């Protein structure tokens with residue numbers, strides 16, 4: 001008999017890039033490519049176990065560690081209906097006692113995933129937001145209020161989400177002074193990519209967990225552009241100076257046991273090279289599930 005994993009995971013695709021109003025659209029193609037890439041990894045489960053090379057142990061994950069629930073009902077011209085479907089899918093997964101892993105889609109999806117987590121779980125919800133960007137734009141004439149640049153701002157308006165329970169990680173270069181002022185006024189903090197590179201994965205995760213310790217539940221939101229374009233060229237924009245794929249994987253593995261949901265956004269097959277970014281996204285999802293199942 002196989003011992004089932006302590007937690008099981010749902011893969012939910014959201015092929016929506018209707019709010020990619022800056023940078024390159026194309027993340028709507030990510031769920032299909034990430035699923036294809038994931039076949040390479042998922043086949044390694046045998047008799048409910050994977051053999052982990054980092055720990056040289058046989059990890060019990062069960063036969064149904066990561067179940068593909070298909071794509072949510074995206075309505076390409078209607079952001080709010082797409083968001084409603086996304087929040088509902090996340091809520092349903094958590095309510096069923098599972099852990100959703102959302103594959104976007106552009107980073108506007110940060111908000112409906114956070115909302116779905118709030119609808120499913122009581123108490124304070126913290127967001128660990130990996131991204132090259134702040135996503136704190138309140139509103140602009142070009143992008144409106146719900147674009148890929150506003151996901152964190154909208155999420156912070158949810159009743160259960162307070163800035164003190166959130167941290168942004170891997171932001172870099174320059175951003176809007178208005179967003180910087182919002183951060184300072186609201187006690188939102190970040191660890192820049194350079195700081196993360198200096199600290200290393202383990203110390204970074206310690207800092208993150210210290211920051212969010214007051215939250216009852218955590219949502220890990222991972223924009224693929226947190227990772228350097230050298231490792232993840234298939235993104236919505238290129239921001240040099242990011243972390244490596246190895247550093248990203250290690251931090252996701254360390255954070256996974258603490259998190260109730262994950263989203264991977266902005267993977268863009270149209271700018272990818274040999275599916276390397278879709279493959280990395282598949283590994284981030286699978287690693288989140290394997291390590292997250294051991295809690």
Ligand SMILES: [Mn+2]
Pocket residue numbers: 107131132133223225226266
């Ligand atoms: Mn970004």
